[in-house]
Amino acid sequence: MEPLLLPVLIPGVTGLLALALPGRLRRLQQALGLLGTLGALVAAAALLDVRAAFFREWLRLGPLNLDFALRADGFSSWAVAFVGLMGFLVVLYSVGWFRAAERERGPYYPCLLLATAGAAGAVLADNLLLLVLFWELVSLTLFLLAATGRASGAPAAAKAFVIVGCGDMALLLAVVLCGVLHADAGLERPLAASTLAAHPIGTGDGLGMLVFLLFLAAAAAKAGAIPLHSWIPTLARETQPPVMAFLPGALDKVLGIYLMARVSLEWLSPSHALRFVTMLIGSVTILAAVFMAMQQHDLRRLLAFHAVSQVGYMLLGIGTGSLVGVMGGIFHMLNNAIYKACLFLCAGVVEREAGTMELDRLGGLHRNLPVTFGCMLVAALSISGVPPLNGFVSKWMVYQGCVVAGQPMFLIVALFGSVLTLASFVKVLHSVFWGARPRALAAVNERGLALRVPLLVLAALCVVFGVFATVPLDQAIGPAVGLEPPATGAGSVVLEGRLAAWAAAPAERAAPAASFAVFQPLSATALLALGVLVGLLLAYFGRMKVRTVRSVFIGGEPIDPEVNRFPGTEFYRTVGELPGLGRVLAQGEKGTFDLYQVLERLPLLRRLHTGWLTDYLFWCFLGLTVLLGVFFWT
């Protein structure tokens, strides 16, 4: 068996097996789910150091050929391993999550497995049409997951499928255009990614630009960048948390950004204008989504808007076109998957135990859900870009990228977005874990190892990827941008100034090699740890009183804390009350900017079909007249 096939085949076959099983055997389905995702993880991990390719002729479509061609370089095998890992954690979590409160409905595990297979296939595919096929498999499974998961999930699933479907069609068009351009240029295997990498398509002419924009649309729809983002918040409210965790973790973000990275680094050579467009979309996404997020009172929707917002950083980073920015963007994709999956899974625990996602009705749960609290804290700090966690590293690289690309405007936007993210998560932490606890939630506690293990793993990964950021940077991101991994595992790419290799790359990609600020995660962590230590010591020795709790009396009666409880959300009202911005945000909440809803209203043409035979006959004669005219005068 070809080892390259295994990451696709294992989840694929187990998925089909699970699909064939009757719904009663859910234990077996769960086992298959765990087995399949773990298998994918192991099989992909085995590929980490391997450069391999697999090739089978499949079929010819006119000038193009659809081959079953897979290829693993450092980047793709890392991405697949990541997908496998996330898949495994999500399935593990699902086993716990679905235990009592709610049962899996529809083909849940088969869909997860097939989605994993699809994602792995899309990442590994060396033939662009094959990529499209796997890509659509992911969309389809996502639709089925959402549509059958909850009775109320159908509209959200439909919306997601449609918007992602737009992206799929754009991808298909882009791929076919690419293939035809290359076939016309007389290249063999015009659809092979390796051919494209060897002969990137210029974006000087209209066709090249169209190809890039189509790819961008496909990636934006999949990853959820504005204006194709609206399916994510809708979906978040209507699907189970594990599914939402799976989305950024294994599917949409990874695939969309993977594609964008491939496109702008290898397959096309985007012009400055197109890069600017990418960055613009990225920065708009960052800001708009974070503002929307601050408005939310539903934890799932809030997280979903953050998921959108983070995509902006990735696009911004990739759009800079500078080495450090691109690497930052890709790295941010991995980091985002980790902390965002962690956040969604934590939210899932909160929902399961507290029974609600309304921030107003939550609070003070840090003692009830200590593990969840800890993990969420780490993940929230990470998403807000607090050092030394992973989110900081990648954001830092994106900032640097903006500087190097000479776009200080975007830098400011990115920084501002980061601040707002932090503010937003302070709100979340406050309203869920701190503050006064509603009495109804007194009995909440954590149950189930299957729920906690994935959280811990992900939180740990947040730290590891932050402190030892050089490892993924060297092993995964470096190859992605065309850098050889260093012979010894140690030492950062960025630090060691091995950018000379980069300078030799095509002029388009050349970035100023030496002159940018650097960040050394290990030493920074050490310094931070030192600082924290000092602070703790001061606190301890200074005998500082952190908090005192006393009952408040009015007229001799103690006031019920429930009455005086201030949910964290109260503090963010002002954002919605700002002139101008507030109105825009309110419109956003109503769905005015939601392309999907705009398409549903189209009454004008129907009025033409009056039902009168005379009109219809008249059209026919008019048509005949025009045809006759055409045939006479040409």
Next chain:
Amino acid sequence: MMYLLALLLLFIGLYGLLVKRSLVKKILGLLIVEHAVNLFLILVGYRSDGLPPILLPGEDAGEFVRASVDPLPQALVLTSIVIGLGLVMLMVALSLRIHERHGTLDCSKLNRLKG
């Protein structure tokens, strides 16, 4: 010129089909259209001072071939007439039922299906 008159007849039928509101008038319009097309086909096969394509006893075969009109369009028209008969019967059946169900034969009131 002869063809143009047949064409004119066709257009009169189309006019009836298009403008007249009564279903019966529409049927008549279609009948006229069919008449016109049949006429056109026969005109196409006509030979100046031609004779029917029926060989009579004792007639010279060579003379027959030279004098006869084109028989093929006639065969086509025979078929076409019969098709027209069928169409008219179907239309009458439909109008009868439409009158029963809608209570009118006014075509402009037949627009329940639209949009």
Next chain:
Amino acid sequence: MDLVPLFVIVPLLAAFLCLLAKGVLPNLATWITLAATAALLALAVLAGLPGESHALAVGGWGVRVEAGVRFVAGIVLVLDGLSRLFLVMVALVSAAVAVYGVQYLASFSGRPLFHVLFNLLIAGMNGAVLAGDLFNLFVFVEVAGIASYALVAFGTEAEELEAAFKYLVLGSVASTAILLAVGVVYAASGVLNMADVHARIAAGAVSRPLLGFAAALFLTGFGLKAALMPFHAWLPDAHPSAPAPISAMLSGLLIKTLGVYAIVRIFGTVIPEDGRIPVVLLVLGSLSMVLGVLLALGQDDLKRLLAYHSISQMGFVFVALGANTWLGVAAGLFHAFNHALFKSALFLCSGALERIAGTRRLSGMGGLVQRAPATSVATIGAALSISGVPPFNGFWSKLLIILALIRAGHPGVAVIAAAVAVMALISFVKVQRKALFGPLPGHLAAAREVPAAMVAPILVLVALCLVTGLLWPWGVDSFIGSAAAAVKVAADSSSSAADYLHMVLGR
């Protein structure tokens, strides 16, 4: 013995026998129809698929040579790749529909008459597809057309009668246009056989304005039968009004055999290459594609929605034909074949859903996946197929169409096609969301799945969609490819019409 005439004889015999059996044995007609469609299916497999392309002179009146001129004395039936494709299509869909009809029609009166008309419809379509003679094509187009007018009105409700009347008037106008065109061609060339006509036109017997006139009339006539955009208005009334099996026949087969096939045949074989036709097809096809799907988006009536999608999907086919390359024609024909499968499945599904929910309005359905899982699975499969989701067959034909368009230098049309595909997706996702998923309304709590005899044929059709999607590379050359090769495409090769001429006229 050459079995080709049986494609017409079998359904004709069945129709006559059904009429004779009327009133004697009430259920005999059903059995006769089932037997006839089964026989057609067997024929399609035995004689249709492996058959060599050949022409068959009816009554032995084949090629004659007179004063050095070759011509066909009588009528020929021609079985080439193109006809084969459509014969197989007709056999597959009509067999499924016949089985479905057994249960569906149980509550209708006048079943024998229905079966007579149903068989005549098949006979007309098969006859039109096999015709090698312009007038013969017209006659069988009329047979199928008249049968379809009557079948649309079969329920004799007010709306059905209204739709049938409009359909009949517009259809007769189309027939008149076709007959006039045949007359014009005959007047100028003196022949009716397609190969003969081609040879005469190529030899310059028909002047250019006259040819343009005939082309415009043919395009109007057959375009109306195919519901090409300015001539489409009857379809959204007629197709939903008919009983579901007939809707499936009309949308799945009739608009293709009478419309697409005839246009491909006329402009591929009969009239020599004319650069204006592909442009016209591209424009009208794009128009149908876009406006059809936009109209479908706002529909609440499930069958009307499907009908508008038929217009839109026919637009895909014509756009592909307008690409005017081998690949384009193959893609268009492939899409026509696929559309026959999934659109008939969808219309059968609509009938089943109507039975289950008691309404055709999407707003009156919901959550049916809980009450009718088999029908729902079939609907989802067919909907995914028409929306072009892999691995269903619709994806491949749309991919090929987009590829052909880009390849032929029409990237703009390709982008339109992709956008339309997305809108089709939107529309069908809406159908699923409103009809199948979501909460079950109270009045449907007692809804029951339709009998297996109704679901099974739909499931078979959907399975065929899937199988076609997975296995098409193995059939594409021999089946679709030879169908496309039967059409002369100047851009790629000019030999195919010569093949046809050779086949019919000999050396």
Next chain:
Amino acid sequence: MDVTIYGLLVFLIAGAIVALEVRDLLSSVIAIGVVGLGLSILFLLLGAPDIAITQVVVEVIVVTVLIRATARISDEPASRRTDRFAVASGLIVAVVLFFLSAGALVHLPAFGQPAMTVSRWYLEQGPALTGATNVVMAILLDFRAYDTLGEATVILTAIVGALAIVRGAERPVDARATDAGMSLVVRAVTRWLLGLILIFGLAVALFGHLTPGGGFAGGVVLACGFVLATLAFGARSPPASIFGRLSSRVDAAGALAFLLIALLGWCGGHFFQRWLDLGRPFRLESATFIVLQNVAILFKVTGGAFAGFLALAVFRSGPAPEEGERS
């Protein structure tokens, strides 16, 4: 000669306009009958006696059906309001369309000089090859007999369609008058005429291959005879009711017979191949094959046309719908 043709054409056009513009539907239908009659005279002048006969008898049936069917529902729309914009745009399109078509039609071969290609061969060889000296019939039933099968199928389809559409319809009020029949004088005349009509129809069909006529014309003549009998003696009278009940089946049997004749030929080699020998020219037996086919067509058309007439003009056809059935 040409002047007569022109005159008749103008007459036809005038008649057509009258038929469309007269408000009284009955007058319209009669006007259309006159147009049909004029057309058949024109056909006669143009050397097409077969068509002329068929045209005239078909016109009789059509007009009868139209009068019977529309007499009781003649409600011309009360308002004659017309949308000026629609009419104007329609007119512009019509004028443009007319001139475009005319521009193409002037390129046809000149009137009176047909481009005969296959037809010349039919004229030369037809009588000898088929035994039918009426070349139109030779074409219709031998060279292009397959078209005729289609044609027979078309009329069958239309009749069955009409039966299907009117099934279960309310029986019209004035149908009871039809049951009763007409006055004694009419009955007496009809009794005389009927025999003549039947014999004439048979003759037209049997000798179709030698003289103008053929199965179609003969069939419609026979149907006219039955129609006459029905109207005169009433729908409950034996000839009408017995044949009425059988008519659609006679139609099917005729079509079946025609198809079987074709199939028998297939046993000998080709579908529709002649399998009877030619006899002496100009005699009834000169083309027995065609006679057989003409008889089959005769039955078919008689049954079909009469069934159509009954369904549309007199009867509620078919059995009443059973309980619980959807009509």
